Structures are given as C-alpha cells and as structure tokens.
Amino acid sequence: MLANTLKKLSPNxxxxxxxxxxxxxxxxxxxxxxxxxPNLIWINDADFKAAQKEWPREFGMSNDRRFFLFNxxxxxxxxxxxxxxxxxxxxxSSFFIxxxxxxxxxxxxxxxxxxxxxxxxAEDHDKKSKVTAWKKGDICVxxxxxxxNLSMFNNCEFHKxxxxxxxxxxxxxxxxFVHIDVDLYQPTIDSLKxxxxxxxxxxxxxxxxxGFSSCPGAKQAMEEFFADKNETLxxxxxxxxxxxxx
Ligand SMILES: C[S@@+](CC[C@H](N)C(=O)[O-])C[C@H]1O[C@@H](n2cnc3c(N)ncnc32)[C@H](O)[C@@H]1O
Numbered sequence: 001m002l003a004n005t006l007k008k009l010s011p012n013x014x015x016x017x018x019x020x021x022x023x024x025x026x027x028x029x030x031x032x033x034x035x036x037x038p039n040l041i042w043i044n045d046a047d048f049k050a051a052q053k054e055w056p057r058e059f060g061m062s063n064d065r066r067f068f069l070f071n072x073x074x075x076x077x078x079x080x081x082x083x084x085x086x087x088x089x090x091x092x093s094s095f096f097i098x099x100x101x102x103x104x105x106x107x108x109x110x111x112x113x114x115x116x117x118x119x120x121x122a123e124d125h126d127k128k129s130k131v132t133a134w135k136k137g138d139i140c141v142x143x144x145x146x147x148x149n150l151s152m153f154n155n156c157e158f159h160k161x162x163x164x165x166x167x168x169x170x171x172x173x174x175x176x177f178v179h180i181d182v183d184l185y186q187p188t189i190d191s192l193k194x195x196x197x198x199x200x201x202x203x204x205x206x207x208x209x210x211g212f213s214s215c216p217g218a219k220q221a222m223e224e225f226f227a228d229k230n231e232t233l234x235x236x237x238x239x240x241x242x243x244x245x246x
Pocket of ligand 1: 060061088093094111114139140162187
C-alpha cells in the first residue's frame with residue numbers, strides 16, 4: 001500500500017527510495033522498532049550472502065544474530081576443538097556456525113530434545129508479572145526435519161534427548177564454539193556447567209537468549225555462572241551474550 005502511494009507521488013526511483021527510507025524511519029519511531037541503515041557493511045558481506053542463499057528459511061533466528069554466529073565462527077580457525085549447538089530447532093544456528101567454521105575435520109554436535117522446551121521453572125517467570133512466555137513442549141521440531149535441513153554437511157552428530165542427559169557423549173571433547181539457545185534457566189545453567197571447562201582458550205560460548213525479555217531465566221543462568229569466573233560477559237545489541245574463554 002505504502003509502495004503504491006509513493007510510486008504515484010514520485011516517479012523518480014532515487015527520490016522514491018529516499019521517501020521509503022523516511023517513511024520506514026517514521027514508522028519505526030512511532031512503534032519503537034529498530035532499523036538497520038542500508039550502508040552497514042555486514043548486510044552485504046559476500047560470504048554471508050552466499051551462506052544465506054543456502055539457508056533461505058525466514059523463520060527463527062534474525063539475520064543480525066545469524067551474521068554474528070557466522071562471522072565469529074569464521075575468526076576462530078586457529079583455535080582447536082569441535083562445535084556444539086544446544087537448542088537446535090530447525091537448525092539455523094547450526095548452519096551458520098558450521099558454515100563459518102568451514103572445517104569438516106571438526107565435528108558439529110547438536111543437542112535437542114526434538115520434543116520442544118522442558119518445563120519452565122520459577123527463574124523463567126517475569127519478575128514483575130510472575131508469568132512465563134513458555135510451556136513444556138513449545139517450539140517442537142522433529143529431528144528428521146532438522147537432519148534434512150542440515151544434510152549439506154557431513155560433520156554433524158545429533159544427540160537427541162533432554163539436557164543434560166546426552167552431554168556424556170562428548171565428555172572427552174574440546175570445543176571452539178558452544179552455542180546455547182534453550183530459552184530457559186535450567187538447561188542453560190546445565191549447559192554452562194558442562195561445557196565451560198571443555199572450551200579451548202580463545203574459544204567462545206554464545207547464549208542466544210540473554211537479552212530477550214521472554215527469557216529471564218537464561219539471563220539469570222549466564223550471570224550466576226560467570227559471577228565468579230575471570231571471563232567478561234559481553235552483551236551484544238542483538239540480544240546475544242558472548243564469553244571468550246581465557
Ligand atoms: C529457540 S529454539 C532454538 C533455536 C535455534 N537455535 C535456531 O537457530 O533457530 C530452542 C530449542 O531448545 C530445545 N530445548 C529446550 N529445552 C530443552 C531441554 N531441556 N533439553 C533439550 N532441548 C531443549 C527445544 O526443543 C528447541 O528446539
């Protein structure tokens with residue numbers, strides 16, 4: 001509708017683009033949305049664009065979070081270890097981490113119930129309203145769907161089950177990249193307790209849920225766990241949080 005109105009008002013494409021931009025800015029301001037400026041380099045990063053073509057799915061993780069995983073993984077070539085994704089769903093985070101590492105000699109380990117979320121606990125309730133956004137079984141995807149989505153890789157190992165039941169499968173491994181995206185307190189803290197000592201120095205732990213108001217338990221788990229550690233918890237404006245292992 002907006003496009004048609006602007007087309008009538010301005011036949012000049014350059015002027016129209018400027019008018020679109022001002023309209024989008026005004027809408028964002030009115031509704032308290034954020035927008036990205038079109039001159040941001042990462043949006044047109046050639047490697048990222050090529051990866052996006054291979055993963056055209058719109059649902060799930062936003063592009064800025066995908067880019068952060070992809071680009072961080074790309075820069076960890078010199079650090080030894082496998083990668084792990086705890087909370088996989090359709091597989092977007094796994095796709096962009098594995099693409100960024102681009103090293104099939106490392107195994108990418110995927111942990112998920114493939115039965116959705118576990119039962120939320122008191123930590124997952126909003127501190128004021130005492131209500132949680134989640135219930136057991138939410139955001140469930142079948143393992144077969146995710147396996148098919150990630151069939152372009154030959155280095156994926158699936159560990160279906162409730163966190164932390166399948167962690168012993170990788171007890172003897174070292175990790176360069178651990179991604180935690182399970183939305184809730186208990187599986188987030190269980191993941192941190194297991195993986196922290198297994199991350200190589202210079203490797204990273206990224207929590208997807210840290211800055212989302214729907215996931216207060218994940219934030220609490222990160223803050224509690226890192227309170228007595230030497231590492232800094234970096235809070236990224238995408239909502240993610242990252243720790244670089246010392
Ligand atoms: C937000 S989704 C993950 C999104 C995914 N990282 C992406 O890139 O789209 C959360 C996932 O965590 C899984 N999950 C939540 N709690 C779990 C638990 N306690 N044990 C195992 N998996 C769990 C759910 O099945 C779901 O697939």
